[in-house]
Amino acid sequence: MMKRKVRMGMVGGGQDAFIGTVHRMAAALDGEIELVCGAFSSSESKSKASGAALYLSPDRVYVSFEEMINKERALPKDVRMDFVSIVTPNYLHAKPAILALENGFHVLCEKPLSLSSSEAEALRDKVKHSGLLFGLMHNYTGYPMVKEARSIVNSGRIGPVRKVIAEYMQGWLAARIEESGQKQADWRTDPDKAGISCCVGDIGTHAENLAEYITGLKISELSADVSTFVKGRKLDDDASVLLRFENGAKGVLFSSQIAIGEENELKIRIYGEMGSLEWLQSEPNSLLVKMNGAPVQVYRTGVDKSYLSKAALRETRLPGGHPEGYIESLANIYREFSRAIQGSQEGRKDEFDFPDIEDGVRGMRFIEAVIESGRKNAQWVKL
């Protein structure tokens, strides 16, 4: 049988959406995934226009995820989509995911997973019973240098982890721009669409996921000071969190959307007994490796870097000095996920590396724990 591209249907991501376009570019990058259909908007005209701009056949542009899932289900197996990519606001994650799973489609979903950890757990049950693949777009773990960091920690080279500093600083919500029709700000600050948190849910959870992914450690409890600095805003726009990990390591996690001048500064520092690591998303192709008593080493991405781990090289497309960026980080998740689909279709048991339903459940618990601690004046809350 001839090999074919994996077929993707998209929920959300109509014209003007930010993240939907990014997902499509990421999915397209490696030429292994084909966008075949979409329910881009609940507005029929908008969904149709979006589909047309994407060169889709009009009969595969739908006005709701229900329509899409049902009609695709009815198509011949060699035509219909293989998986659904969900790029809607938070409140529209779980429902289409569940319906897709119930109808035999794999799911790749934006984070945070859902509106609550109970919703997340219900979805997890659904995933488990379906036997289908579920990927979560914690794209930052898709960067090669994040893989490298994880490999180094896992190898024991820096010894047991003692301290973690994870930060995610943005400044774009420093003023109340949600009042002036900025679409991205609007839904993120609306409890009905975003859930119980804006800042922690949108970016803090990336920092949490990154910290646990690289260290391989679980946060056991946390104490959080959660703030809403912009008057009239309904959800948090800043949080500072003390972390304790299961192995006794300590940590600090802070995220903000009112930090003027910070674009998208996701940074992590891991301090072990024998060495340390530092990675900054805005310069993603470098990883600082600091062994005790030795000069700092600057690890760099690049298919020509023989000192890199397999895990890092696997997510690297270019030689050193040819910067890879944000889109590639999503593309790595898409590639791992779509290859896992191919693998499952072919009965192979390869290991693929992408964030999954467990990351999603964990992220929801983290968000809830931070918000709870914040409400209790920074009391410790177990995770």
Next chain:
Amino acid sequence: MMKRKVRMGMVGGGQDAFIGTVHRMAAALDGEIELVCGAFSSSESKSKASGAALYLSPDRVYVSFEEMINKERALPKDVRMDFVSIVTPNYLHAKPAILALENGFHVLCEKPLSLSSSEAEALRDKVKHSGLLFGLMHNYTGYPMVKEARSIVNSGRIGPVRKVIAEYMQGWLAARIEESGQKQADWRTDPDKAGISCCVGDIGTHAENLAEYITGLKISELSADVSTFVKGRKLDDDASVLLRFENGAKGVLFSSQIAIGEENELKIRIYGEMGSLEWLQSEPNSLLVKMNGAPVQVYRTGVDKSYLSKAALRETRLPGGHPEGYIESLANIYREFSRAIQGSQEGRKDEFDFPDIEDGVRGMRFIEAVIESGRKNAQWVKL
């Protein structure tokens, strides 16, 4: 008539090739171009295997560019490719380009344009007579911050340019790796395949193109010290060049492939009477703007940066802090080029911005002038 993707056929870029894969990712990124056919290798089995891995229909995978162009020509207009993308080594640029133009196909070609300026000029004549589009992959001018730099110079904000420092430093050819089967090194150091120059042709010409593109000035004469540091190598691996521009500005251009530790360091500094600019390809999302007496300003890419020029915003896909990289720089050229094709098909007269045949001819003259000056012990040579 329904809008459709622009259809691309590729010459070169078989499995194991570096730049062919990059071109395909770049072309795919925005979902506006479809790879429909290719002559990926002169080895039939390799070309076929490459095509299969790219999910192409076997009947549109060819073993030579002649076959591809002739057979595509015979296909119905609504099926056949719109343009040929040429990603072969230098000696295989002009021939497929000419044949494609003769058969009505637009051409996007890797740089340097050809093996000599006379060959380049012949190709230019062909382009002019054909009325077809010809794009040259000087991808670095596709970066948003390069567009911004050009806009700033053009606006007069930094005053007349006085001095230019353009450098392109690499270290990957510091040892004679062409002897051990490294494919990229092999053809670049082989006069039959690369032409009269390795270092200047491969990377020096990028620096030259960048300098002229940003400043809007032409180099009038140059004096070059050209070296081959690695024994036994047949072509240059290092060059240092003094530049004089038509307006009286001076410059220094140096490029090297033996600069150990330098990955792909293309950097340009432009000094005007009132201010200066600095851009470094390995941190492509920043542009330093230095006005006399004022603090240095760090301009940053991002669709949310209201201070950026239209030219820069047009080539930007993401908000600030979401790094865009090398692939996107090529994708910008591809997008400008494919939209120009759509424009020409629709009879529109929009302006599109991509390097063209004139850049190619100029690049060849530059390469020849540097090599000539080098042979004459750094005598001044007019461009």
Next chain:
Amino acid sequence: MMKRKVRMGMVGGGQDAFIGTVHRMAAALDGEIELVCGAFSSSESKSKASGAALYLSPDRVYVSFEEMINKERALPKDVRMDFVSIVTPNYLHAKPAILALENGFHVLCEKPLSLSSSEAEALRDKVKHSGLLFGLMHNYTGYPMVKEARSIVNSGRIGPVRKVIAEYMQGWLAARIEESGQKQADWRTDPDKAGISCCVGDIGTHAENLAEYITGLKISELSADVSTFVKGRKLDDDASVLLRFENGAKGVLFSSQIAIGEENELKIRIYGEMGSLEWLQSEPNSLLVKMNGAPVQVYRTGVDKSYLSKAALRETRLPGGHPEGYIESLANIYREFSRAIQGSQEGRKDEFDFPDIEDGVRGMRFIEAVIESGRKNAQWVKL
């Protein structure tokens, strides 16, 4: 009357001491202060050898601060020292300071001020009643760019402060080097000499002082997770602290001595309603100024920088690009302090800018609050 240098006597700082040498270089830098005597060590031979190496007259090299203060007191007014510089470990700050004040000598003292806040308050009373000058060596506030940051906040340009991130990371105590005779590590980890804290007292208090100095705000309460990561160590080597300021601003302060690869990374970020500031001690000549919607500006030290505040220019010795460093930061404190002495001698009422006894008392309260909160599992403690 001819102008003369201000005369300094030193307590501590014998051979092998780190900070004493730094103090002497800083005091000497501007040629306005003369070292005239010292009690460099409680070992007579060591004190004598130290004095000789410093070209001091043997009769003004003493074996105890009591001897020094008493004998200098007995010298003619135009010969005896003007002030005492105290560079001993923490437990030897208050006693010599009190004796010096009682005998009419001004005092410049290393931080932290004392072993406890009650001792600090007693010393404060002594200072107030003496009418003499008391300076505290929080040298980091002596950097020009810290002055600039304070000026900018004070001017209102970045609006009310919302969030502060203050960090001070070191890695030199990652292993138990105090066991192998490292003198600097030895006393800092010894409760008898350092007091109740190692990490917070030694470096955390610098971060606290810097944060309050720049913002002009007081910390009202804090919640701290305090750790001793190195087994067998008696005092803390790491602390993470949530801060709340009197105006409602929030903050995070973390300091560590087990952060391998961090040399002496004191960094502060201040986020206001209209703009932000960032300063890093290891690149002290730059201050990042980030106004909403504008490119980041890199303010730089230099007597030629017309955009700098008077407060910053006053502490700057060189043109831009001639890096000033750590010693100069202490020299600025010394210069302000010695000029205040000259001013007081001449009856002038100029304003001089150096950390004083109030900073010392505040620092001790901070240290005690952090340690208390740490013991109470990060309960909030008022300052």
Next chain:
Amino acid sequence: MMKRKVRMGMVGGGQDAFIGTVHRMAAALDGEIELVCGAFSSSESKSKASGAALYLSPDRVYVSFEEMINKERALPKDVRMDFVSIVTPNYLHAKPAILALENGFHVLCEKPLSLSSSEAEALRDKVKHSGLLFGLMHNYTGYPMVKEARSIVNSGRIGPVRKVIAEYMQGWLAARIEESGQKQADWRTDPDKAGISCCVGDIGTHAENLAEYITGLKISELSADVSTFVKGRKLDDDASVLLRFENGAKGVLFSSQIAIGEENELKIRIYGEMGSLEWLQSEPNSLLVKMNGAPVQVYRTGVDKSYLSKAALRETRLPGGHPEGYIESLANIYREFSRAIQGSQEGRKDEFDFPDIEDGVRGMRFIEAVIESGRKNAQWVKL
């Protein structure tokens, strides 16, 4: 005999002078040198006022270097100065140096050495015959990381040097500020005071000295494009130079004073057969070490850095992360020089490391060669 400080007399450096103050701070830093006299200005009142501000005894403040040298000569040996520090504009270097040597005083002199290479050679003869010490203030070679770079090259670790890029970029003369009474600009652009060159003599020669010092190689010939960009200026303000070294290495050296936004950017890159080095004066405490195939290593100053060479540690005062700067670089030259004086007084044969008369002669030849090549349209000129 009791050890005593080395006694310095200064020529030039009156109030308002830039470099004189820096010299005094540098000489004072380590407490090993005492300023005892000076001829600070040819204006008596200015010299006297300068001396008074420096707390000098009025009878040792002179109005000319002749007076100073003659009167100091007449003082008892245990009172008079040991050496003369010359910090005047270029045209006033050789005369006081010669007179000092003739009267038995060691000399430390600012660079460039003189107005011409013939004058330089005459001075060299004088030094040789005097048996006295002569130091030249090429302060940049005083930085620890420059010592480290030299040690690494000398150890053979990066293999034979192939390519050198040395640059020194400033922007302060981008406009004709010499017309508006800027004193530093005034004499540097005046052929009577500066000699045949402004830019090359003032800063280009630092880059040359640094390149030869680190590599241990001599420049054999050069080709230079020399420019005066500011209309009406009598001397050069920009130069671009191709270099050839005696071992076959090639180089590029460029210096400019019209490069707006560049403060004092002296940077050097050394590429060897096995590795490379990079050092930037504005971040002087780091040295990048790039070995083939390995991650870049960031060497850092600090008395706690066990991997550093003895030569680097010898010039380092502080632990890592406590930045040392420009003044310390001069202080290192002063300390080496004054210890050499002590050594010569004590009959010791220690080796001291400071730039000397040979560096001065070489620098003058370099300046003349660059200017000559510039006049001959960049013809090669032997050094």
